[in-house]
Amino acid sequence: MSTQTKLTFKEKVGYALGDTAANIAWRTIGPFLPIFYTDVFGLGTAAVATLLLVIRFGDGITDLVMGNIADRTKSKWGKFRPWLLWTALPFGVALVLQFTTPDLSLTGKIIWAYATSIFYTLVYTANNVPYSALMGVMTSNVKERTELSSYRFFGAYLGGIIATIGVISLVDYLGQGDKNIGYQYTMYVLAFILAMFSLITFYTTRERVKAVETNNVQEDYDDLVKNKPWLILLFIGFVFVTYNIIKQSSTMYYFTHYVNDENNIFGSLTAWGGKNGLAGLYLLSLLVISMISTIFAPALTRKFGKVNLFIISILFSAATAGAMYWLEANQVGTMFVLGISSEFGAGLMPVLFFAMLGDAADYSEYKNGRRATGLIFSAGTFAMKFGGGVAGAITLMVLNLYNYDGQVAVKTAEMLEGIKLNMSLVPAIFVLVGIVALWFYPLTSKKMKEIEVALKAKREEK
Secondary structure, three states, rough: OOOOOOOOOHHHHHHHHHHHHHHHHHHHOOOOOHHHHHHHOOOOOHHHHHHHHHHHHOOOOOOOOHHHHHHHHOOOOOOHHHHHHHHHHOOOOOHHHOOOOOOOOOOHHHHHHHHHHHHHHHHHHHHHHHHHHHHHHOOOHHHHHHHHHHHHHHHHHHHHHHHHHHHHHHHHHHHOOOOHHHHHHHHHHHHHHHHHHHHHHHHOOOOOOOOOOOOHHHHHHHHOOOHHHHHHHHHHHHHHHHHHHHHHHHHHHHHHHHHHHHHHHHHOOOOOOOOOOHHHHHHHHHHHEEEEHHHHHHHHHHHHHHHHHHHHHHHHHHHHHHHHOOOOOHHHHHHHHHHHHHHHHHHHHHHHHHHHHHHHHHHHHHHHOOOOOHHHHHHHHHHHHHHHHHHHHHHHHHHHHHOOOOOOOOOEEEEEEEEHHOOOOOHHHHHHHHHEEEEOOOOOOHHHHHHHHHHHHHHOOE
């Protein structure tokens, strides 16, 4: 079968549902876990910030290990696909445990939070590193891979919509006023959906690219640290993920406490809405515009090139996000306009990033005669999880700096200032650093065409 295969619509959709599954979990953890820990489970901001940073740093290391394990997996289904089958059920269980709240002492609660977070991140790694690498072996056609990445993130944002609707609409309904029970029962529903989608991806996709590999782990790591495009992408991925997660983590705090949305606005629009509905409507709006941005991603990439489009996306997204700092609590319409505008740029970033990781894998094969696809794509989950941990820590550290107390009903002006900064200037300033790294990224459109032609010729010789 040709590695230059033009993928069918069915296979692209099937692959996309794998990230729908992952993002049901990811978009539940990102926006809702910090406020769940501080306002429901009763942990302090400093404790949660430390937890997120420690867990995500250690988890980032396991991504590299999992990349090597996936590269050396041998099964009748290939290297990467079987992990979607093997992890489907544990993934759902891990999500449920993250939002389960046993009646423990404060020390016991912290131990529980660490244990369930470690389990969740290990299962996420075992699922998502091979899933990401799968894109690099479904086809070697650069344009097809960019389009597949577009499908993937359409599915990812769909997962976010499912997660957001699930939490906003079901926590109050299923808990009947008890958020501990409400969160846990909601996770049962979401866990079932993500497990089913993971299985669909396994059954609908195929692995085609079989490059020259090595059994020497040290050679793989040596190739990796000499792979300049990969090193730059690792940093860029960390930056944009941290940017996005700070904004997501701040949304519930922002609308719950700064805008003070406790009047079930979302519920007035739909029969099944719950409290903090304006925050839910805002998150849903961002996810919808992110999905729309994936549709435009291939055409915009052809017009500007991946690197230039990435720079434009960062500048536009950071400027509109930063402008939210100066909004008053009653300027809800402007909040939505700026937030949606910012998210269009932010929605393009992961599409470009994961397509560029495929380019980095091709570059490794072009330069070294071998490729460790799983190891290279582990940069994606490393950036997501370590960036997510840093983002959560930054969010909570800023709140701690402004003396945030989740158990106090009425927040002080000082607390609200910290919430406003997290929603605007803090992430905007952070993401601008990514532009500096992009100036040094060497894989231009012209260079990738040269690499694609050279690799095709090599593979046809075999």
